[in-house]
Structures are given as C-alpha cells and as structure tokens.
Amino acid sequence: MTDYLVTIGLEVHAQILTSSKMFCGCSADYADAAPNTHVCPTCLGLPGALPVINRRAIEHAISTGLALGSRIQHDTIISRKNYFYADLPSGYQRSQYDDPLCVGGWVELDDASGPRRIGLTRVHIEEDTGKLIHGDDGASYVDFNRAGVPLMEIVSEPQIASPDEARRYFQKLRQILVWIGVSTGDMERGALRCDANISLRPAGQREFGAKVEIKNMNSFRALERALQYEIERQTAVLRAGMRVRQETRGWDEARGVTDAQRTKEGSADYRYFPDPDIPPLRVDDTVIAECSARLPELPDARRARFAAIAGVSAMDAETLAADRGRADYFEATAAACEASGATPRDAAVWITGELLRLLNDTGEDLASAARRLPPTAIAELVQLLGSGAITRTTAKEVFELAFRSGAAPRVIVEERGLAVIGAGDVLARLAREALAGNPKAVAEYRGGKLTAIKFLIGQVMKATKGQASPQAVQAALEAELQRLDA
C-alpha cells in the first residue's frame, strides 16, 4: 500500500484586543451587547463614510510580528477583498494582499528530538465581518456589532506534518498572543479561529497534492480531529485510484466528519485592489522600536529561566510558565520565599502541587484566587513549615484553609491551635494514654520486640491529628516507659 505524506498549513484569525474597531470609533467590546448597537456609518459600509486606521491595532500586529520573529514591513497597503455575503455590508473586506504588515517568522515547538520551527508566511491585518444568526422562526438575522473589529491573520508555511503538530502549533501561537496582550484568545467567543489547509501526496512525489481547506474548527481538539478525519478520507480516495478535489470543507463537530462546502476560489476572484479611502501605511523605525521595548519576556525564555532554578524540573518550569499571570505569581512567590530564608523551589512545589490542585477542583482562575492567597501567604506558610512550627500534614491543611478563607497562615495556625505539639505536657499525657490503652503492645515492647513502638507512635500521631513529629512522639513514649519502670 502506498504511504502518503501529509502537509498542513494553518491560517489563524485572531481578533486584536483594542477598545475600538479597526476603522471607526465603535466599541470593539460587543460580546454581551444587543445586536446592531455597536455600529456607525463606517462599519455599516454606508456610502461616503471614511475609515481611519486604529493605531493601537497596528501596534499590536507589529508586536505580534516581533514576538514571532517576523520582518516588519515599513510600507504596507490596505486592500479591498471583494465578495458578496450578507454579513459584509460594504461588499468588500478591508484586508492586505501584496504588502502584509509582517513577513516571515516562526513558531517553535518542542519535539522529542529538540526544538522544531514551523515557518510563517505572513501576518496581516484585516477587519472582521458581521454575524448571521439563524432564528428558530426560520428567518436569518444579521448583527453588525462584529463588523469592523480588528483581526490579524497569521498564515503558516505548509510545514506541519500531523494533526498533533497542528494542535501544538495552534496552542503555542495562542499562548504567545495572550501572553503579549494582543488577543484574549477566547475561542468560545470566536476571538481566535483557525482554518486548515491539508494535502496528501505519495511518498517520494515532490509536488503537493490537491489542497483541501477545512473551516469551522472551534477548539484545539476539533482541529486535531478534523485533520485526522481528512487524512483518512483523502487516503481512502487516493487508494481507490481517484483524485482528491480541491475544495473547502466544513467540520461537523457532532457527526465528526467534514462536508464539502464549495470549490475553492482562486485569489483572482476577490479582485483585490488598494482601498482608495486609506492612504498607504508607513511604519517608521520609532514605532517598531517602541513596540519592541514594550514586548515582555516571551514564554520560552521565561520557561528556560525557570528550568535553570535549582530544584525546579523542566516539567514544573513548563507548568509555571504556561501563562503570564502564573509565571508572574511564581516569581513573586519565589522572591517572597527567598526573603524569608526559603528557596524558589519551595514556591514551585506549593504552586505546582497544592495551588493548582485547588484551582482545578474549584474551577477558579489564579487571578481571582490570588486576591485571597497572595504570594506572601505562601512564603509565610513555607516559613512556618521550615521553622518546625507546623508539620507537613498541617501545612497542607493550612494551605487549603488560607486558599478558601483568605486568612493568613500564621493566624490560621494560632486560631485553630495547629502548631506542632512539642515535647511537653500534652504529648506526655497522650503517650501515657497510648500506653494505658495498649497493654499488649507495651508487653511486646518490654519483651524485646522493639518494633512494637512503631504501633504506639502511630496511636499517638493519630491522637494529635498529625500535629506532632514522629521523633517527638517516640521520645515522649520512651520517657513515659522509663518513668513507669522507675
């Protein structure tokens, strides 16, 4: 049987996070607004309305290009992409064709064999379209709140070799866009969308096979499943000796299949031409330098820095640098721990362990939980544990109480009497009770079976609810046994 090589390219559309739309002053924060309340003559495409470019949108696109290693073009043009559809009031979409804002660049993935770069063709800016709503009454309605919202299209080279790699590429890209603050990355609300091109060719053949475009994948999982389905479908077509049709297909999540939508138009069908209402856009070096200066340390660099911390594993570093909020929280906690004599590793252990477990259980996000559990609270807990004031078992309990209530660990320990029960009256009393209540174990111990003391230690530990150290308990038991002998 012939083997086929899979070639995938992704086109990711990301709404650019700005307060107003791409070419008018309407608010771009339309998610919860009533239909057609964020509109004006410009974004409704009315004759005579003149567009003005949103500077912030351009800066965000430049920052994206810089974060992805693209070359920023100094001279760029906004073109009209002409087509008719009910959600496009002007009959054309403002986009870029010959002169995209950013050219080249890459997204780096971690493969088992090392880092692998997926090349980018371009990053260009455009405007979003309106939205059709199909009512229960059988009618279709159109909402123009989304029309004119700034978008970036990030186009990869056809260098992705598998559905798994496509998903990881998309996840990494989303991480970067959210990290640098240019997109919400909210896929449920459609702020981040992805189309895929996929073709198969027999191993050994140089030219690509027929390209099929897949649309309507609304999650990482959907992208992976749709591509997997397409590989199986196209393989079956080719093995049957037929030709794969170049077309656009839609992913049907419920049925788990792709359906043919239309045969693909060539770009000539859009009759692109420079928008006569918008002068050529000139980006000077100052703007690029400003965007570059504002760019935060990127996820890969941060992860590498975390992995270099003593006691922090590569996997923990990846977890801690998964998003910028978490990375910031870890660094603040690590600094607070160091200030109180503990190590950054302690911060990593509590965050990757207990904190993420509790966030997962409660479904809360870190930003909101951090208002109750600031980095200094974790440092305080680590210090209580390190100084021997509480046991490890108690520390976990205090952590959860602090997480849920927002009370300081020190206060929780005092108010609830959770401090270690040291070698004192309480432990002596509990040891006496254990000896009195377990004459058999005492007799065995006295008869030379030294391991019997382990059982007695266990009894006392249980009575202290883990608030005493086993060493202190053993010392108390031995003291009481000697006292009885005397």
Ligand SMILES: [Zn+2]
């Ligand atoms: Zn408007």
